[in-house]
Amino acid sequence: MPKAGPCQMSTSAASGDDASPLGRWQRRIVVSLMLVLTACGTDAARSSPTLRPSPSASISEEPGFGTVEPAPGSDSEVYGPNPGAIVVAIDPGHGGCLDWGVPDPSERGVELAEKTLTLEIAHRLRDRLEAEGIGVVMIRDGDDALAGDDYPPLDCQGPPWRDVNGDGLSGFGDDALPEATRTRDELQARLDLANLAQADALVSIHINSPSAGGQRIEIAFSETFYTDETSWGVEATARLAELVQAGVVDRLAPLATYERGDRGLTAHNFYLVAPPLIEETDERPNRWAQPTRGGLMPVVLAEVGSITLRAEHDLLSSPQGQDAVAAGVFDGLAAFFGERELAGRIGLADAGPSQPMPVAGDGPMYWPPVAPVGPLKLRLTNTGTAAWASGMELVAGWEETDQPYLAFAPGGLVPLDVEVPALAPGESVVVEVILPSPPAGRGVAWISLGSGGETLADHGSPALQLSSEAS
Ligand SMILES: [Zn+2]
Numbered sequence: 001m002p003k004a005g006p007c008q009m010s011t012s013a014a015s016g017d018d019a020s021p022l023g024r025w026q027r028r029i030v031v032s033l034m035l036v037l038t039a040c041g042t043d044a045a046r047s048s049p050t051l052r053p054s055p056s057a058s059i060s061e062e063p064g065f066g067t068v069e070p071a072p073g074s075d076s077e078v079y080g081p082n083p084g085a086i087v088v089a090i091d092p093g094h095g096g097c098l099d100w101g102v103p104d105p106s107e108r109g110v111e112l113a114e115k116t117l118t119l120e121i122a123h124r125l126r127d128r129l130e131a132e133g134i135g136v137v138m139i140r141d142g143d144d145a146l147a148g149d150d151y152p153p154l155d156c157q158g159p160p161w162r163d164v165n166g167d168g169l170s171g172f173g174d175d176a177l178p179e180a181t182r183t184r185d186e187l188q189a190r191l192d193l194a195n196l197a198q199a200d201a202l203v204s205i206h207i208n209s210p211s212a213g214g215q216r217i218e219i220a221f222s223e224t225f226y227t228d229e230t231s232w233g234v235e236a237t238a239r240l241a242e243l244v245q246a247g248v249v250d251r252l253a254p255l256a257t258y259e260r261g262d263r264g265l266t267a268h269n270f271y272l273v274a275p276p277l278i279e280e281t282d283e284r285p286n287r288w289a290q291p292t293r294g295g296l297m298p299v300v301l302a303e304v305g306s307i308t309l310r311a312e313h314d315l316l317s318s319p320q321g322q323d324a325v326a327a328g329v330f331d332g333l334a335a336f337f338g339e340r341e342l343a344g345r346i347g348l349a350d351a352g353p354s355q356p357m358p359v360a361g362d363g364p365m366y367w368p369p370v371a372p373v374g375p376l377k378l379r380l381t382n383t384g385t386a387a388w389a390s391g392m393e394l395v396a397g398w399e400e401t402d403q404p405y406l407a408f409a410p411g412g413l414v415p416l417d418v419e420v421p422a423l424a425p426g427e428s429v430v431v432e433v434i435l436p437s438p439p440a441g442r443g444v445a446w447i448s449l450g451s452g453g454e455t456l457a458d459h460g461s462p463a464l465q466l467s468s469e470a471s
Contacts, residue, residue, distance in 0.1 A: 071426025
């Protein structure tokens with residue numbers, strides 16, 4: 001059985017003819033995020049008529065508490081109790097002048113390259129999710145790269161390179177440091193955006209180019225990659241991968257007029273799905289093979305189909321095929337959120353609609369907001385399908401760091417002096433807390449909800465991170 005090389009690892013510009021300029025760099029805002037923090041309104045008209053009385057309403061007069069706000073309720077197929085509290089990050093694989101992903105094997109042009117098809121599929125997925133009230137972060141919304149796309153030998157004059165992952169290297173690379181330099185910074189920027197948006201899931205969409213011995217193989221199949229090396233990976237990420245894979249396979253099957261396979265799941269630490277590499281070991285000697293800051297939520301990389309079989313390529317280039325893939329990923333996400341019991345979103349209550357915006361410079365692009373001076377108002381929302389246990393604790397800790405944000409919880413998380421109501425699915429509450437004192441140097445605070453020695457971050461609900469200083 002030939003082993004298919006995942007298209008994430010392919011490089012377009014390395015072989016010259018794979019890449020060509022697309023003309024001018026189109027500067028775009030690459031994120032679109034629906035209102036998340038304001039979605040838990042108190043407007044009675046939006047409340048579900050079947051909502052039961054909140055068990056926590058009686059404590060709303062206590063200092064430090066707001067009123068428990070009922071789940072708005074909806075007919076959302078993805079998360080009925082409070083769809084606006086869910087955020088999905090969609091990564092259309094590849095993009096920009098340099099990185100076409102897999103080019104069209106028939107050399108018909110950029111319109112049929114992997115990067116174009118993944119963006120089309122991603123837009124269809126975005127539209128489906130937004131129609132169900134879900135917040136969406138588009139990692140890229142056009143034919144762009146985030147972390148640099150400047151390479152005159154191939155006539156690419158995109159934005160200048162940045163060292164996003166902090167390895168001291170940036171740019172396209174050279175003979176000593178081949179193309180992966182660019183890829184590492186680009187993929188780190190994509191992870192940073194999803195992490196600081198506190199996305200509930202990150203789905204990266206790719207189309208495979210199966211090959212063996214350097215030869216393309218004309219077969220068609222779907223395959224989904226994930227990591228099982230995070231605390232939530234074995235259960236949550238594997239389950240998301242399983243559901244996305246099944247959704248795509250099922251939706252493409254009725255459209256395929258050719259044989260296509262189901263390669264199922266593979267746990268493999270491709271850069272985008274991998275946990276951060278803490279230190280090099282004999283088993284894991286390559287410090288460049290994993291990100292500095294890994295995804296803080298379930299991340300899956302779906303090779304939705306194959307570009308090398310012409311019939312499959314034609315299907316994935318058609319509106320029907322692209323819509324089927326989007327529907328399949330949507331099905332997987334809806335099933336995932338429909339069975340995710342324990343989850344929560346912690347956000348700044350006064351921030352209003354927010355989305356991570358890139359900062360200028362030549363380093364990391366996305367940084368956390370600055371912690372306000374004095375009492376901190378946080379909105380806590382139950383985004384799972386089970387009520388929170390009573391006695392959940394809001395916990396926080398600081399770490400002094402020059403990293404934009406933390407890849408792991410800092411040591412010594414302490415409980416904050418506030419009682420957390422046992423929120424039902426979709427319910428939210430605003431609480432007021434005082435954070436521990438920040439370190440002398442620049443620090444980042446990590447705020448999560450804990451119970452029984454674990455926090456929601458251990459289950460793949462990203463912590464709220466705040467900086468002690470403006471970046
Ligand atoms: Zn790819």
